[in-house]
Amino acid sequence: MWTGWVNGSLVFFQRSLRFSQKKKTVLKKTLNEEFEELFEAELMRVQQYAVDVTLDPDTANPALILSDDGKQVHCGDEEKNLPDNPERFSEGVCVLGNQSFSSGRFYFEVQVKEKTKWILGVTRESVNRKEVITVNPENGYWTVALHKNINVAFDDPPVRLSLQFHPEKVGVFVDYEEGLVSFYDVGDAALIYSFTEFISLTTSVFTSKRFYSIQELLRCFLLVCRTVLVLFCRPARRNPSV
Numbered sequence: 001m002w003t004g005w006v007n008g009s010l011v012f013f014q015r016s017l018r019f020s021q022k023k024k025t026v027l028k029k030t031l032n033e034e035f036e037e038l039f040e041a042e043l044m045r046v047q048q049y050a051v052d053v054t055l056d057p058d059t060a061n062p063a064l065i066l067s068d069d070g071k072q073v074h075c076g077d078e079e080k081n082l083p084d085n086p087e088r089f090s091e092g093v094c095v096l097g098n099q100s101f102s103s104g105r106f107y108f109e110v111q112v113k114e115k116t117k118w119i120l121g122v123t124r125e126s127v128n129r130k131e132v133i134t135v136n137p138e139n140g141y142w143t144v145a146l147h148k149n150i151n152v153a154f155d156d157p158p159v160r161l162s163l164q165f166h167p168e169k170v171g172v173f174v175d176y177e178e179g180l181v182s183f184y185d186v187g188d189a190a191l192i193y194s195f196t197e198f199i200s201l202t203t204s205v206f207t208s209k210r211f212y213s214i215q216e217l218l219r220c221f222l223l224v225c226r227t228v229l230v231l232f233c234r235p236a237r238r239n240p241s242v
Contacts, residue, residue, distance in 0.1 A: 059096035113168035119145035
């Protein structure tokens with residue numbers, strides 16, 4: 001009697017455990033599906049603020065080559081002989097967009113498919129274009145990056161991101177009224193990271209030929225910034241950064 005009761009209890013316990021695990025699996029799947037629907041709806045909401053961004057050659061670092069339509073940019077083998085006008089980036093290998101944003105909401109997407117090293121985000125117009133670049137919110141940069149399979153947001157301090165997959169296309173959404181800068185994985189309709197405080201910003205895209213560890217990457221902008229390619233879209237000149 002005792003043995004049978006024990007065996008019966010074990011069987012009942014095992015069945016209950018399997019049922020509980022199955023129930024948790026179903027619940028997890030349901031929650032994941034609901035979250036996916038919510039993120040898809042959120043991405044569709046911010047995409048309605050999409051803007052067209054083209055590049056301003058007058059701001060481009062001499063090492064950069066821009067496409068004729070102003071939609072693409074890459075590093076050349078050598079620097080061009082260009083006038084060092086005030087708008088041009090001298091130390092950071094950067095270029096600004098022609099479009100300006102000083103209020104409201106705007107959204108743009110960056111194709112990073114098959115790119116193993118990239119940084120993208122937003123920045124203030126007032127960043128010094130004649131000095132080396134230190135990327136953090138205090139200096140007017142709100143960015144995320146991929147390097148050696150490590151995703152990071154350059155907050156203060158930097159935040160290592162846990163993403164299931166590396167995004168192939170990144171959406172960037174800025175809301176001046178809410179003080180919000182959000183990054184989305186467009187393919188998975190998933191939120192990558194959000195910065196919740198800013199003053200006056202621009203849109204920026206970074207790619208790089210060469211990166212190191214996360215710690216060295218922070219120095220990379222200071223010491224070997226000419227390995228870095230940056231694309232910006234600036235806020236309106238009538239309302240420059242604070």
